[in-house]
Amino acid sequence: MTLTSANDLSAKVDRLLVRRYVFAGLCASLDSIGLARFAFTPLIPELIQAHWFSATTVAYLAAANLAGYVLGALIGRPIATRLANEQVLRLMMVLISAAFFACAFPLSFSWYFSWRFVSGIAGGVVMVLVAGTILPHVPPARKGAAGGVIFLGLGLGISGSGTIIPLLLELGLSQTWIGLGITSVILTAASWFAWPPSRLAPPPENHNVQQGHTLRFGKEIRLLYLQYALMAAAAVSPMVFLVDFVARGLGQGKYLGAVFWAVYGLGAIAGPPLYGYLADRFGAKPTVTLVSLIMAASLLALFFNSHLVVIGVVTLVIGTFAPGMVPLILARVHEVIIDNSARQNVAWTRASMISAAALALAAYGFSALFSSSGGNHRLLFLSAAAILGISLLVGLASPEKPQAGSSIV
Numbered sequence: 001m002t003l004t005s006a007n008d009l010s011a012k013v014d015r016l017l018v019r020r021y022v023f024a025g026l027c028a029s030l031d032s033i034g035l036a037r038f039a040f041t042p043l044i045p046e047l048i049q050a051h052w053f054s055a056t057t058v059a060y061l062a063a064a065n066l067a068g069y070v071l072g073a074l075i076g077r078p079i080a081t082r083l084a085n086e087q088v089l090r091l092m093m094v095l096i097s098a099a100f101f102a103c104a105f106p107l108s109f110s111w112y113f114s115w116r117f118v119s120g121i122a123g124g125v126v127m128v129l130v131a132g133t134i135l136p137h138v139p140p141a142r143k144g145a146a147g148g149v150i151f152l153g154l155g156l157g158i159s160g161s162g163t164i165i166p167l168l169l170e171l172g173l174s175q176t177w178i179g180l181g182i183t184s185v186i187l188t189a190a191s192w193f194a195w196p197p198s199r200l201a202p203p204p205e206n207h208n209v210q211q212g213h214t215l216r217f218g219k220e221i222r223l224l225y226l227q228y229a230l231m232a233a234a235a236v237s238p239m240v241f242l243v244d245f246v247a248r249g250l251g252q253g254k255y256l257g258a259v260f261w262a263v264y265g266l267g268a269i270a271g272p273p274l275y276g277y278l279a280d281r282f283g284a285k286p287t288v289t290l291v292s293l294i295m296a297a298s299l300l301a302l303f304f305n306s307h308l309v310v311i312g313v314v315t316l317v318i319g320t321f322a323p324g325m326v327p328l329i330l331a332r333v334h335e336v337i338i339d340n341s342a343r344q345n346v347a348w349t350r351a352s353m354i355s356a357a358a359l360a361l362a363a364y365g366f367s368a369l370f371s372s373s374g375g376n377h378r379l380l381f382l383s384a385a386a387i388l389g390i391s392l393l394v395g396l397a398s399p400e401k402p403q404a405g406s407s408i409v
Contacts, residue, residue, distance in 0.1 A: 017196075018146070021134045024194035025150035028089055031187040032126040034157015034323075036096050036119040037065050038268075039180055041240060042165045042261045043173075045247040045254040050173050052106045055244075056371045062240050063363035064113045065120035070360050072124020073353040079125065085133040086195035092122035093188040100181035104174040128352050131330060132345045137196050143334070147327045148276035154323030155272060159265025166258040220336050221347055223398045225354045228329045230391035231292065232355040233362035235322040237380040238264070238299070240363060241370065242315065245377035250306065260315050267319020275324035276331065284332035285395070291328065292392050295321050299385035303378045329355075362387075 040062055047058050072092075079088050099119035106112060130150060138146045164183075168176035242264060247257030278287040294317065301314045333347050366380050373379050 024191040027191035029153030032123040039161035059367035064116040066360040068117040068120020069124040072121035076125040076128030084198040097184040104177035155268030158268035229358035236362040237384040264319035271320030271324025296388040
């Protein structure tokens with residue numbers, strides 16, 4: 001065998017391994033966020049109509065998953081220092097499967113809340129670890145595309161739940177949760193041996209990061225944390241309340257609500273690759289600004305409109321936002337912090353934790369506003385548009401120069 005053919009074979013093997021790793025990440029994001037979080041949204045009207053829980057209680061159950069996500073984002077890296085990343089990711093997917101099956105039995109509010117909280121913890125751990133586990137094995141020129149595919153699982157979960165949930169509901173609410181549990185088990189099994197072994201991961205560039213010392217970042221990354229938190233908070237109102245707005249707010253029923261969730265899901269599928277392309281083409285920072293402007297306008301359209309066609313178009317656009325901003329902000333982190341994967345991983349972990357806290361706080365805040373306003377969905381959308389306006393101002397205040405250094409404290 002010639003040296004050239006040997007190199008070609010080695011490159012082909014490397015590409016196959018990268019595809020296998022990315023597939024595992026796709027399965028994890030689909031299971032932990034795409035289904036565990038987003039599949040709950042089209043079930044909200046059914047949970048209310050089946051008298052499992054009241055409208056106010058269901059909103060707090062949705063927030064329980066986000067609260068768990070905060071804790072999961074906090075403990076993900078500490079757990080990974082004691083267990084191999086791939087072992088942690090497998091364990092989290094098993095917990096998510098268990099949570100789906102547990103939710104088939106509405107034994108009490110505390111039972112349901114606990115399992116939704118557990119699934120949120122698992123989702124937070126996965127979100128913190130999955131990119132850092134896979135991207136070190138991906139060539140630099142393909143990291144953006146790989147990140148888009150990994151987080152495509154969020155959009156696939158949204159779209160898939162909008163398609164599968166109505167079919168499963170024909171069998172019953174308990175059977176729907178069992179069906180989601182079976183899907184989760186399949187994803188867990190499919191990805192079980194596809195994760196990259198931790199022993200193959202390249203060592204971090206900064207020994208202090210490896211030993212757990214704290215990195216101090218500059219103004220731009222701190223403003224990015226704030227901007228990401230505001231964007232995440234704004235995404236909550238359509239993510240949690242859009243289906244209920246169509247089904248009960250507009251009086252169109254749960255099946256049309258599920259159709260709109262499927263439309264939202266189509267946008268969600270397009271979001272990660274679209275935002276990734278725009279970030280590569282125009283830069284992550286201008287893309288964040290453009291996306292925020294479009295989303296604010298779309299939320300205002302929900303506030304002012306009742307025409308189903310207009311709401312359908314707006315739903316498609318808004319659907320790109322929640323999953324699309326994840327790889328977009330990840331690209332922005334890499335844009336701000338250059339040529340240092342260890343620092344990038346730390347910054348991304350912190351961004352995930354802060355956005356998780358924002359999601360949880362926004363979910364509880366929007367739930368309280370929904371309850372106190374007598375179920376006014378439009379007020380929620382208006383509030384989200386205002387939050388995005390603040391996010392735009394934060395982005396404009398961000399300096400242009402990327403960080404070149406850091407201080408260890």
